[in-house]
Structure formats: structure tokens, C-alpha cells
Amino acid sequence: MTMVEEDVRRAVAAARTVVVKVGSSSLTKPSGHLDAARLRALVAALAAAAQQGARVVLVSSGAIAAGFGPLGFEARPSDVATQQAVAAVGQGLLMAQYEAAFSRYGLKVGQILITAEDTIRATQYRNVQRTLDRLLDLGVVPIVNENDSLASNEIRFGDNDRLSALMANLVRADALVLLTDVDALYTAPPSQPGARRIGFVPDVVAALDDVTVTGPTSGVGTGGMVTKLEAARVAAVSGIPAVLTSAVNAGPALMGDPVGTAFAPVKHRGSSRRLWIGFAAEPRGALVADAGAAKAVRGGRASLLSAGVLEVRGEFSAGDPVWIDDESGRHLARGLSGFDSEEIPQMLGRTTTQLKRFLGAEYAHPVVHRDDLVLV
Ligand SMILES: Nc1ncnc2c1ncn2[C@@H]1O[C@H](COP(=O)(O)OP(=O)(O)O)[C@@H](O)[C@H]1O
């Protein structure tokens, strides 16, 4: 069943669990300080939704943008070490403001700082999921951000837009609301003459060809509209309706009013863990499948066995995401490797019986189990 705009609006208003993402530019001043009035206005809208029974997860950016001013920097620092230090200061300031603002409505907040690395492994993923579920059961508003101070540069999410769509999967949200500094998606950056506002996107994958988007323009944001559309796409293919609008429209958006841009889901909800594998982290290496294994993997229900692996590329540990490629180098799937890259060469081409006999029972497992594999 495809949703029309009214269905999306209604789904957002009726959402039992809703993930709301707010960008740095909506919470801070260009000087690198928090804008307390705007933060309080946002909290008022979220508290109203919570008081009507919604379980609200807030994904909030702003740690770096709120921390550089108090530390005496005139602009957002560009080197990673300073950004990480600034985020450690800004995150505390941000949470202090949220705690004070939500407490006026009798609501408690809980901080969740997350790294891509923490969550890619099955045990860690379930741990984050369990903590968030429990916080929501306790009536707490979880406030999520990337752990900017600790995330290593190569594997960070980098933008909270994508993180928010993944969070929506993780908490099995009924809706995702992306709040930024522009009132809607436009056919081109709104500063360009002739850019038209788009009220409804029935199929975000198809729409990507028709709009021109750019990176951030605010000086404090990171992803611009590119990552917001990516988030809307991840939500849509996860079966989650989404709305994109400006932070000042948070209240009306959550009440289902026709503000901003509504995105219809394009698929039924899939397994959240599989989506996480598909979108969360950049693969560290690749396993090259022979023709038989490639066919089996493409069929959608097979594990990748060492008997069908020709080559291992890159360095990774067991549990890391890897590409599964065919012999011509085309990506077939993403999956979590069951072994360290250095263990795999001795396993290549061997059947499960041979692995058990020559290397021991601990090697008699698929290189990538089908539950840990997503076709691309
Ligand atoms: N097609 C488009 N429609 C709307 N906004 C766009 C488009 N292309 C680029 N933008 C820009 O994206 C900006 C929002 O991204 P960003 O600054 O990263 O916000 P945030 O801090 O909320 O994540 C807007 O201010 C807008 O200028």
C-alpha cells in the first residue's frame, strides 16, 4: 500500500514512537554558543508530543557548534583533535540546557553517545537497543548524539541525519522528523532563483534525480541537504514515514500539520539489524566470491562459505562490516565477517568438513552468516 501525503501526516501525528533529529544550525548561534531560546521552543514542542503519549527520541547535534564559542574560537575548528575537544565541552553544555528545559514539563532526559564502531557488532547493537527501550519504558527522553570526542575519524557517522534514520530503525519508530534551518526540501538550494518548495515526496529514491542539493551552508551544520535526503531514503526503505522541516515548525510537524516535506515509505519494514548492517558503517575490506557462491548469495538466503571464497582484501576483525564482491569486483552484498582477515587465507576453498579436520571446530562456520548479510 502506498501512502499519500495525508497518510504520512496522520502517521506522524499518531506515532507511538517518534525520532526527532535537530541540526546544529537550529540550536546555536554562528558565534558558537547555544541559542537557549530556540532550544527551549523545540523542547516545548517535544514535551507536548510526549504529554500526548508519544515516546520521543531526540537525536541532537550541536556539541561542536555549542562548544567552540565558550572555548574562545571564532569559527568551527577544522582539525579533528580540536573538534573532539570542543565537542566534549559543548555536549555538556547542551545536555545541561536540555535537562533544565525538559524538567519544566516534568520530563527526564538521558544521554546516549554512540559510535558506529560500538553498534555494528550484534551484541553492542542489542545493548543500545535494550537501553533505549528501557529509557522509553521509564518515560525518559533519550538524547542521542555521536560520541564525537571518541569516534575515530575513519568510521564515524559524521552526520546525525543518517544516525537518526538508523536510530528510527533501532527503536522501531513509527515516524522520523528531521528539523533543520530551512522550512522544506526545495527543487534546488533555496537561495537559487526558481527553487520550488516540495510538499510531498512519494518515492524518495526516484525524487533524488529531480532535486539539486548541496552540503551545509550554515557554517555550523555538517551534512547539508545531501545527508538529510539520505536519511529520508533510509527511513523510506525501512518502512518509516518522515517529515523534513525547520525547527520552528517542530510542533505543527509533530501534530501532522502540512508543514515542510513529507516522505512516504517505499517498502514494508525490514529487520532493523539487517538495515543497520546495510547502512551503518563503511566496509573495511572485501571477500571475493566465486561464481557459485556469488549466485547463492545473490539468491538471498545463503551464507557465504569459505569453500566459495577466492580472496580476502583489506584488514578487518571478526564482526567488522565487509563487502562481498564477485570476481569482477562488483559489490553483491554487505555483511559482518565471522573471522579476522588474517584468519581467512588458510580457510579459502575449504569445505566445512575440511575446516573442522584441518583447523578445528571453531573454524567450521560460514565466513559471513546469512543473518549478517544484506544484498546491495
Ligand atoms: N534542495 C534543497 N532544499 C532545501 N535546502 C537545501 C537544498 N540544497 C541545499 N540546501 C541547504 O541545506 C541546509 C541545511 O543543512 P545543514 O546546514 O547541514 O543543516 P543542519 O545543521 O540542520 O543539519 C539549508 O540551510 C539549505 O541552504
Ligand SMILES: N[C@@H](CCC(=O)OP(=O)(O)O)C(=O)O
Ligand atoms: N555530532 C556533531 C554534529 C554532526 C551533525 O550532523 O551536525 P548537523 O549537520 O548540524 O546535524 C555535533 O554534535 O557537533
